[in-house]
Amino acid sequence: MPDVVVSPATTQEVVAVVKTCSKMQVPMIPYGGATSIEGHLLAPLGGCSIDFSRMNAVKRLSKEDHDVTVQPGLGYLELNEMLKEHGMWFPLDPGPGASLGGMCSCSCSGSTAVRYGTMKDNVLSMTVVLADGQEVKTSSRAKKSSAGYDLTRLFVGSEGTLGIITEVTLKIHKIPAYSNSVRVSFDSIDAAAKTVQDTLAAGIQIGRAELLDDTMVQVLNKANNTRHREATTLLFELSGESPGSVADAQRAVLALAKKRGGGKPHVATNPEECRELWRQRKEALWSLMGLYPELECMTTDVCVPVSRLSDLIGQSKRELDASRLPAPIVAHAGDGNFHALIMFDRTNPADVAEADRLSSFMVHKALEMEGTCTGEHGVGVGKIKYLPEEHGDGAMHTMRVIKRGLDPGGLMNPGKVLAHRRDPQTGRLVLCA
């Protein structure tokens, strides 16, 4: 727990907080929507939690340029409420409740990344306050720039460890005029994953391509009182600016699914039904937690080149099915990214050890397959131990050089992203070499 919580209303107030904290050597932990899942918000040295709930305004909107400037405490759901009336949206969809500052910090993505990319592709510029209180404007509002080092992408994904975001300029997108959703089940993970791969290879424009394993369909059936076939299932969204382009894409996807043995597809064309389908998918975690109210969830987040996804999920599923812990799978299959939602009892050491074993099995397999330990959730404290294996000495050294240069006092969200040890003399956290 932090020692104190402050709720600034302006960049200037953030600067004042940061200067005071720096002077008094108080750790600072920015706090957005609190939906992050790797211990990002923990305060191992106590310190000051900087809560952004008051900084939730939309500062400007340009329909012409398809961009918007917001304060970091604004939620993406609230932003989309506002954009809807202009026919626009910000498509990235992490946990409901997430704030745009937290989303920048974790470099999140979600089900639409296959079409729109991640935060790295959708942030034009930010204002960031450094540990010494200096304000940094990371970029202009131009769509592209080669004017020096890319500070925007350096701070996106830095999880509050390099600076505090006080303003964000985002690309926004037109809501597609036409959109269908397709649901199709398969006899194997392999057939489903290969269908997604075929779709990408064919250059078909898809809005989403999500995979549920049989266990997850079971969970969703129970939670939503539906009776879908309890087998590996793909959910596609196909969208575009003309009915013809959507129909072409849909036909092409269904033909590819059929080739891989896909069952009778269900096509949703009315907006209501599409929304409901994606709501159920988005709330998968909560459906699961509803079934096991006494357990907690450890969510894995590996991501591999798409061609390896089928193999990785296949191997993982053999381990998961053999385990006594319930652990359904959802995948952003078009990105090669999947989550196993491992349910365990934190008070039972055997459960904790088993959840850890499963998670670390998947990470090591993913790294063998040229993947990453985290496709979108970030490092926090949970993934620190895997970074050296993933990145190697040179990259870890480079990250430490950057951290030391920008936060010499180690006060910005201490103990996250990079490995630290506690100095026995001062009690402070020091970067490991």
Place this chain on the structure above:
Amino acid sequence: MPDVVVSPATTQEVVAVVKTCSKMQVPMIPYGGATSIEGHLLAPLGGCSIDFSRMNAVKRLSKEDHDVTVQPGLGYLELNEMLKEHGMWFPLDPGPGASLGGMCSCSCSGSTAVRYGTMKDNVLSMTVVLADGQEVKTSSRAKKSSAGYDLTRLFVGSEGTLGIITEVTLKIHKIPAYSNSVRVSFDSIDAAAKTVQDTLAAGIQIGRAELLDDTMVQVLNKANNTRHREATTLLFELSGESPGSVADAQRAVLALAKKRGGGKPHVATNPEECRELWRQRKEALWSLMGLYPELECMTTDVCVPVSRLSDLIGQSKRELDASRLPAPIVAHAGDGNFHALIMFDRTNPADVAEADRLSSFMVHKALEMEGTCTGEHGVGVGKIKYLPEEHGDGAMHTMRVIKRGLDPGGLMNPGKVLAHRRDPQTGRLVLCA
């Protein structure tokens, strides 16, 4: 001029060169295709030019994952020759002759960025050798990752000043199955620029959207012996996976052009004719230099939010038309980026001053409009003077912290990107505060 040129064949040889240079305090200047245009390759302190012409192999290709790993000396034209037989391409198209290492370093883009993005969006991972000889693998081969600071995007655009790229993994794309090109002329810059804006706002998928001013059409007519109307002209490419989607997009674009007073359009559907149209566009600079063999060209590269492009080109064109120097305009209009190609006589101080005046007029206007001094060519030495105005103190400070941390000896492409002064005692270049 550098003192020595080395041509390594492997990453290991680059490491050996770098270690030797670091030990002996010799500046290192990586050398790719030499098409950069801001003095990127100058050797103000002499030193060692590292020529990548021998490191031009394709190391691996994955059609399934749409990615390829290459050595940095490979040209993008050569890469595309190889990819063609697989139905794939790497769409970014800077100066013919450019190498993929140089393209990473400059964060280049070109006419297809409106569809495929810039190098920042298309590099998955790189191997980089740091000043001390350490090798850095910047990322995995996964499509997305939140595993720590984004080193890939830090080195993309760093112009050889932070490290030397020895291997690059790139996203590649399917060559669209269907593709048309459209040429349409307008009575004003404003009508043409607004047409592009309307097209983007409508969410129409375009492959390219380039603008030529009347002077540039004149130049191209002379060089290619054509008789196009000498007025502001838009060139669109519309491409997709079905004839229907291309036809829909084309219809929509032509309707928007007509609304803005566009003339009778010319539509090219056969591949030969399309290729010829884009070849003429790509070789605009050389056509111009052919007409003025005794002059040199200063190319500007400002980029602004798309809504400001028409205003900026309009104001710029008034200055350019009033000047005695020939200066036609080409624009990557879909990105808000344009180049004035200012022809001048380097031996005539009045010419140099006038070219400088025009260039700096455009930069200052672009910065007033929330744009950047360089959309794609990079900083080199030519744009250093504009960076503080564009970025402000905080960002300049952050860039210097990174440069000092990763290149404490100041040996990596010295004097580029950031302002330096010469130390009168040692003769070396030192970062300005």
